[in-house]
Amino acid sequence: ILNVEQSPQSLHVQEGDSTNFTCSFPSSNFYALHWYRWETAKSPEALFVMTLNGDEKKKGRISATLNTKEGYSYLYIKGSQPEDSATYLCAFPIYNQGGKLIFGQGTELSVKP
């Protein structure tokens, strides 16, 4: 059974704090790793799709790194703002099943003003 683990489950920070969380995934049969941002009452939206070991992607204050050999990815948020409050999901696509995604349970981030 493929397992995708995220930690921590939840995080409460103050505005301006930088934060990071982890996604662990199977290191064998790796093809890609997805990060999604899910705000309450909205639909999950893609942040990054990462494919190469050592890959680093950035979108504004959010960045992600990838280590496929050891099976983990970090998501960093620099200078958190209240609008960053959301659940951050990572997902591991399964080969030859048309893009089926195995999701982690998510990290729920709350940023207090």
Place this chain on the structure above:
Amino acid sequence: EAQVTQNPRYLITVTGKKLTVTCSQNMNHEYMSWYRQDPGLGLRQIYYSMNVEVTDKGDVPEGYKVSRKEKRNFPLILESPSPNQTSLYFCASSWGSMNTEAFFGQGTRLTVV
């Protein structure tokens, strides 16, 4: 605008009363999928479809049916809903390759009493 549209957004129904949740995408994606979100369990795939008339079970298919008669539509059918199907449901579509993102609908909050 590229989007995945689900209806209804909220539904309260009684045990045993058949219901359908509709899903439509306007991106010509081949791959469509249904997920349910339950606290502590993450997003789990119910059914997926890799093209018209091609559907297959995901990880939690019991109690659900789907059909894919047209490329854009992928309805989820609960023939005899039960309280354990109370959940938040998401439809998603993508090109089906592992390095392309999935697009999600707005979600359907279903309560079965």
